[in-house]
Amino acid sequence: MAVSHLQCKECRTEYPLEALYVCERCFGPLEVAYDHSGWITTSAGGTRDVGELRRRIQGGPQNIWRYADFLPLAGGPPGPSGRLASRVGLPAGCTPLIRADRLAAQLGLREVWVKNDAANPTHSFKDRVVSVAVARARELGFQTIACASTGNLANSVAAHGAALGMDSYVFIPADLEEQKVLATGVYGTKLVGVKGSYDDVNRLCTELCAERDWAFVNINLRPYYAEGSKTLAFEIAEQLGWELPDRCVVPIASGSLFTKIAAGFREWTELGLIENPSRPLPRMNGAQAEGCSPVASAFAEGHDVCRPVKPDTIAKSLAIGNPADGPYALELARDTGGSIDAVSDEEIRAGIALLARTTGIFTETAGGVTTAVLAKLAARGDIDPDERVVLVITGEGLKTLDAVRGSFETSTIEPTLAAFESEVADTVNV
Amino acid sequence: MTVVVKIPTQLRAAAGGEAETQIDGAATVREVLDGLFDRHAELRVRIADDDGALRRFVNVYLAGEDIRFLDGLATPVADGAELTILPAVAGGC
Numbered sequence: 001m002a003v004s005h006l007q008c009k010e011c012r013t014e015y016p017l018e019a020l021y022v023c024e025r026c027f028g029p030l031e032v033a034y035d036h037s038g039w040i041t042t043s044a045g046g047t048r049d050v051g052e053l054r055r056r057i058q059g060g061p062q063n064i065w066r067y068a069d070f071l072p073l074a075g076g077p078p079g080p081s082g083r084l085a086s087r088v089g090l091p092a093g094c095t096p097l098i099r100a101d102r103l104a105a106q107l108g109l110r111e112v113w114v115k116n117d118a119a120n121p122t123h124s125f126k127d128r129v130v131s132v133a134v135a136r137a138r139e140l141g142f143q144t145i146a147c148a149s150t151g152n153l154a155n156s157v158a159a160h161g162a163a164l165g166m167d168s169y170v171f172i173p174a175d176l177e178e179q180k181v182l183a184t185g186v187y188g189t190k191l192v193g194v195k196g197s198y199d200d201v202n203r204l205c206t207e208l209c210a211e212r213d214w215a216f217v218n219i220n221l222r223p224y225y226a227e228g229s230k231t232l233a234f235e236i237a238e239q240l241g242w243e244l245p246d247r248c249v250v251p252i253a254s255g256s257l258f259t260k261i262a263a264g265f266r267e268w269t270e271l272g273l274i275e276n277p278s279r280p281l282p283r284m285n286g287a288q289a290e291g292c293s294p295v296a297s298a299f300a301e302g303h304d305v306c307r308p309v310k311p312d313t314i315a316k317s318l319a320i321g322n323p324a325d326g327p328y329a330l331e332l333a334r335d336t337g338g339s340i341d342a343v344s345d346e347e348i349r350a351g352i353a354l355l356a357r358t359t360g361i362f363t364e365t366a367g368g369v370t371t372a373v374l375a376k377l378a379a380r381g382d383i384d385p386d387e388r389v390v391l392v393i394t395g396e397g398l399k400t401l402d403a404v405r406g407s408f409e410t411s412t413i414e415p416t417l418a419a420f421e422s423e424v425a426d427t428v429n430v
Numbered sequence: 431m432t433v434v435v436k437i438p439t440q441l442r443a444a445a446g447g448e449a450e451t452q453i454d455g456a457a458t459v460r461e462v463l464d465g466l467f468d469r470h471a472e473l474r475v476r477i478a479d480d481d482g483a484l485r486r487f488v489n490v491y492l493a494g495e496d497i498r499f500l501d502g503l504a505t506p507v508a509d510g511a512e513l514t515i516l517p518a519v520a521g522g523c
Contacts, residue, residue: 010487021517021519021520022438022440022487022517022519023440024440024441024443024444024476025476026476026485026487027440027476027477027485027487027488027517027518027519028487028519029487029519148520199496200494202520203489203491203494203514203516205520206438206516206517206520207436207514207516209520210438210439218520219520222519222520305486307498308496308498308499310499322489322496322518324518324519324520325519327486
């Protein structure tokens with residue numbers, strides 16, 4: 001079982017496993033192809049040895065490298081040996097999947113699970129994709145890593161650079177949330193604030209990528225980077241006892257995470273790792289903010305491409321007006337019977353509060369978007385009460401504190417029992 | 431009227447190795463691209479479809495602005511303007 005080559009998602013032209021991301025023939029995106037024939041070839045008994053493959057995964061480290069067989073590294077997990085993979089760099093993954101009965105009850109649903117990817121080293125799912133991209137960058141001999149970021153990726157690239165002793169350049173919109181700027185600069189990266197939107201940052205970095213011998217994790221390393229998102233699907237399936245959920249609600253910025261989660265489910269289903277492999281893929285519901293909803297708009301209008309927009313939303317980590325994987329996200333939502341919905345900034349704040357107050361998980365604005373879309377789907381009657389739903393929470397609330405400022409009151413009293421009794425006691429449940 | 435066209439690395443082999451080129455006498459983005467295709471015929475099939483529209487994974491920027499926020503291929507170009515062709519498949523999460 002091994003990574004095989006890069007392949008154009010549009011015209012299927014094959015390329016070597018180098019720092020390439022665009023098909024020279026049709027400009028389509030390149031993605032990683034694998035040769036799993038060692039596992040799917042039937043054994044002498046005529047059945048796939050699924051048990052052995054599951055044991056191989058379960059015997060791996062408590063991080064994404066337990067899924068190294070499905071990731072695009074030529075040399076296997078990074079580190080002196082596979083057993084030591086968990087001690088190299090900033091191991092990501094193996095985040096909690098929590099059953100959220102109080103959230104489900106509030107929404108009139110029966111079974112909702114929250115995949116809390118804020119529990120990664122830099123508190124977002126980006127550590128998964130960066131771990132994979134940086135490991136591949138090192139295999140390819142790069143000395144410097146870089147990225148165009150809306151914030152979470154900035155944190156992760158800067159931290160991974162520090163952990164591995166690599167130089168890093170991080171490009172962000174100059175008006176990013178202060179917490180995300182501080183949580184990037186602290187790692188000693190070369191931090192560049194660009195006067196413009198994320199799409200301006202991305203355009204600049206795409207041009208710069210041709211001029212510098214750097215590994216831009218989400219540009220020239222993008223095929224490898226994107227594969228890291230599959231580990232979210234693998235974990236969800238493993239944590240559910242090798243089963244798939246009926247539905248996943250996932251935030252959409254570029255659409256890469258959304259499509260790669262489904263790709264992970266599909267890959268494992270094809271390998272027979274999933275119980276009941278004849279069952280369909282989960283319904284995939286994408287979540288966007290109304291202030292930046294090019295994919296949701298295209299979905300609603302029945303288009304198969306997205307018209308770019310100028311973002312204006314508090315959900316800055318999702319503020320990509322020109323989503324690279326938009327067409328594939330649309331296709332996926334339609335093929336699985338899902339949808340792509342958008343919610344207002346007010347609904348995003350309510351979503352953050354709903355998740356916090358029913359699960360104890362404090363998410364950033366992107367998680368507010370996802371939670372609010374789940375609430376919207378439930379209210380609309382799209383979800384059968386018997387469905388098993390997974391809500392993918394990608395980032396940490398401490399990174400976007402402004403979103404909750406003023407959303408609750410604090411009692412300030414003199415340090416006396418009398419003051420407590422007169423000013424607070426009546427307002428709380430005893 | 432001269433427009434500078436910046437060519438992405440992925441297309442340079444089809445453009446005689448040029449990283450940028452100048453197109454004279456074009457009044458719109460479409461005319462700039464037609465001038466480019468006249469010079470390097472192979473570029474046409476790489477970035478335009480059979481109807482002459484841009485392929486969906488091609489982005490074109492005039493002075494840094496995506497032409498889809500302007501008038502698309504009909505956007506007028508000024509003398510000395512810079513037109514940048516880039517892959518759409520970059521960035522994001």
